[in-house]
Amino acid sequence: MSKETVEVVKLYQHNTLGALMSGLYEGSLTIGELLQHGDLGIGTLEDIDGELVVLNGKAYQARSDNSIVELKPTDKVPYAAVVPHHPEVIFKQRIAVTDEELKERMEGYFDGENLFRSFKIHGIFPKMHVRMVPKQERPYNKSFAEVAENQPEYTAENVTGTIVGIWTPEMFHGVSVAGYHLHFISDDHSFGGHVLDFVMETGIVEIGAVDQLDQHFPVQDRKYLFAKLxxxxxxxxxxxxx
Ligand SMILES: [Zn+2]
Structure with missing residues (x-):
């Protein structure tokens, strides 16, 4: 049997979106450790300081002041999901589409709705609308829902770059967010964030298979262990x- 047929693609998720939402913003895993488990993914940084974008094995932070920095192996995340992106469907989008239209086309390639999937979409975007979660000071006194009400949003026009992300089946809502969770980074690393909506002129769309969920917990984090969720x-x- 060839390696190709036995390879199991594992989505590695550190912590859960539910724990993050309940105010557990401390970093509990390093970027160095995270990148051992995948080359593409999303998440946030310690103190929910912006949006994590993992692309081609490198980790970037889209900050709420609309800047992007490449992260160090010692930087920490409270929540992230990465995967060794393994495309099973690749198509070229030749005509302009909105995010809703592109999602509908991509879903045409899904085998049902009960598996996780990864995405890597490189394209030219006449419009890319993102937001970045703003850093919180300690002691944390705002719930994620409160923070989310006032998140900086930015729109870029005619930007070329890559969307990365994960699609989560409905039954895992809480562990992650059901449906799409997409982050963007421009080719020149000047613009990015959590994707809200967009228009794509043309692009190459990769839909990746996920065979297994590797759910990792912050087992040494007392706050997580004893949190009442x-x-x-x-x-x-x-x-x-x-
Ligand atoms: Zn996000």
Missing amino acids: DIEALKEDINASE
């Missing part, structure tokens, strides 16, 4: 803020 409230917060 209100799951129904968390799901509502995730719906409202993601």
Whole structure:
């Protein structure tokens, strides 16, 4: 049997979106460790300081002041999901589409709705609308839902770059956000963030397979261990803020 047929693609998720939403913003995994588990992904940084973009094995931070920096191996994340991106469908989008139209086309290639998927979409975007979660000071006194109400948003016009992200099945809502979670970074690393909506003129779309979820927990974080999570409230917060 060739290596190709036995390869299992594992989505590695550190912590859960639910824990992040409940105010656990301390970093609990280093970027160096995270990148051992995947070359593409999303997340946020310690103190929810902006949006994490992992592209081609490198990690970037899209900050709320609209700047981008490449992260160091010692920087930390409270929540992230990465995967060794393994495209099983690649297509060229030749005519302009909105984000909704592109999602509909991509979903045409899904085998059902019960598997995670990864995305890498490189294109020319007449419009790219993103937001970045703003850094919180300690002691944290705002819930994620409160922070989410006042997030800086930016729109770039005619930007070339890459969308990376994950699609989560409905049954994992709470562990992650059901549906799409997409982040963007421009080719020149001058613009990026959590994707809200866009128009893509042309692009190459890669849809990756995920065979397995590797759910990692912050096992030495006392705050996580003993947090009392209100799951129904968390799901509502995730719906409202993601
Ligand atoms: Zn995000």
